[in-house]
Structure formats: structure tokens, C-alpha cells
Amino acid sequence: MSTPSTDAPLSGRRAQAARNDAVILDAAREVFMAAPDAPVSAVAHAAGVGISALYRRYASKEELLATLCLDGLRRFVEIARAARDTADPWGAFEALLRGVVDADVHSLTVHLAGRFAPTPEHGALAEEAGRLAGEILRRAQDARAVRSDVVDTDLPMVYEQLAAIRLGGPARDAALRRRYLELHLASLRADAEAHGALPGHGPSQAELGARWQREAGTGAAR
Incomplete structure (x- = not known):
């Protein structure tokens, strides 16, 4: 079994990644429900993240x-x-x-x-x-x-x-x-x-x- 000190940072990073992903997906849903042809940059703006950060998670609009x-x-x-x-x-x-x-x-x-x-x-x-x-x-x-x-x-x-x-x-x-x-x-x-x-x-x-x-x-x- 891993010690708490080993698990905590990984768990925290995963939790933060999950939160960031949820923010992106919520923003994407809002943006694309209003305008399916909107660019990915509109999602990044709505989510409050940089476009490069979004593309690190989703390589294309199609994947999103x-x-x-x-x-x-x-x-x-x-x-x-x-x-x-x-x-x-x-x-x-x-x-x-x-x-x-x-x-x-x-x-x-x-x-x-x-x-x-x-x-x-x-x-x-x-x-x-x-x-x-x-x-x-x-x-x-x-x-x-x-x-x-x-x-x-x-x-x-x-x-x-x-x-x-x-x-x-x-x-x-x-x-x-x-x-x-x-x-x-x-x-x-x-x-x-x-x-x-x-x-x-x-x-x-x-x-x-x-x-x-x-x-x-x-x-x-x-």
C-alpha cells in the first residue's frame, strides 16, 4: 500500500485535472449548444483557459x-x-x-x-x-x-x-x-x-x- 504522502499529490493532481476537464466540457456544451459551428477558441474563452491548454486535453474540435x-x-x-x-x-x-x-x-x-x-x-x-x-x-x-x-x-x-x-x-x-x-x-x-x-x-x-x-x-x- 502506498503511503499517504505518496498518494496525496497524485490524487490532488487528478482531482484538479478532473475539475479542469469538467469546466472545459461545461463550457463546450454551452458554446456548441448555442452555436455548433463556433470555433474551439470560443470554448477556451468561456472556460477561462488558454487555447494551448485546451488542445493538450482535446486534440481537435471533433474529439471535444x-x-x-x-x-x-x-x-x-x-x-x-x-x-x-x-x-x-x-x-x-x-x-x-x-x-x-x-x-x-x-x-x-x-x-x-x-x-x-x-x-x-x-x-x-x-x-x-x-x-x-x-x-x-x-x-x-x-x-x-x-x-x-x-x-x-x-x-x-x-x-x-x-x-x-x-x-x-x-x-x-x-x-x-x-x-x-x-x-x-x-x-x-x-x-x-x-x-x-x-x-x-x-x-x-x-x-x-x-x-x-x-x-x-x-x-x-x-
Whole structure:
């Protein structure tokens, strides 16, 4: 076992590095949500760090965008795992949607899809996120809590519609998203199906996935 005097400086450096990284990522999210084409220098300015310090951590804008989206996927998975543990099937479904909307993870999809080349880690996390959400949806449908004509790929569209609400700053946007989430939840309940079936069909996995590949390797993430 290492002595405290040996561990403390390393632990402190790691803690400081983690804090610096969090500041950069928070700044990057704020900058790129407002203007996806903004340069990396805008992120450095917002984070209060030098551009060289930022590039030591992230070699390119594409790498920074990829990290932001990884964080979003990880957060989605955390929310979905917690929701899955809710005993009541409707409660689990509602917790999933409320958690995802409140965390605003799908703003990353709306703004950043196609601006970097996804990695296998992105794919694995996306697969897990989809699997967990699908389990929660089907359990709610089996319990006759959610309408039967909703499919897994409908849910990302709900998230993205709500994430697109941007009118009056973060607090106002969050309040409006919660308001319109209530409308979505009412329409997703099983008894809403009595008013008629949903028209058409939900998007395919290929349609959803194509957005992330559209500009990969084209230099869009300069």
C-alpha cells in the first residue's frame, strides 16, 4: 500500500485535472449548444483557459464534440437504469422521460449529430441506452399503461421535439419542456389509444443512425 504522502499529490493532481476537464466540457456544451459551428477558441474563452491548454486535453474540435456526446450517452444510461428500478411500470416509463428531458441530453443529438465520427464506445452506449429504454417501454405496454402502437424509435423523436424548445434561456426552456412533456405523457397513456391509432410508423434504426454518419470524415468538425 502506498503511503499517504505518496498518494496525496497524485490524487490532488487528478482531482484538479478532473475539475479542469469538467469546466472545459461545461463550457463546450454551452458554446456548441448555442452555436455548433463556433470555433474551439470560443470554448477556451468561456472556460477561462488558454487555447494551448485546451488542445493538450482535446486534440481537435471533433474529439471535444465526441466527448460531449459520450457524456450525454452515459447520462442517458444512468437515467434509464434508475428508471428501470422503479416498481410501477408507468412510473418507470414516466421517470425515464422526465429524467431525459430534465437532463437535456438530447440537445446534443439535435445540435451535434453528424459533426464527428462516432466511435465503438458511442455505439455500445447507444445500444445499451436503446435496450434499457425498450425494456421500460415494453414493460409499461405489457401492463397496459402505455399505448400499444408506440415503438422504441418513437421515443427519441419525443425527446428531440422537447429539446428543440429554446425561447427564453435555460430556466424558461426547462419550464416549457416540462409543460409540453405533460402533453406528450397524456398522449402516450394507453387510454389515449381509444381516440385513434397513430398514423404511419416510427423511424427506423437506420434513419436515426444515418444522422450521426452524415458528415463523418468530411471535415465538418474543424
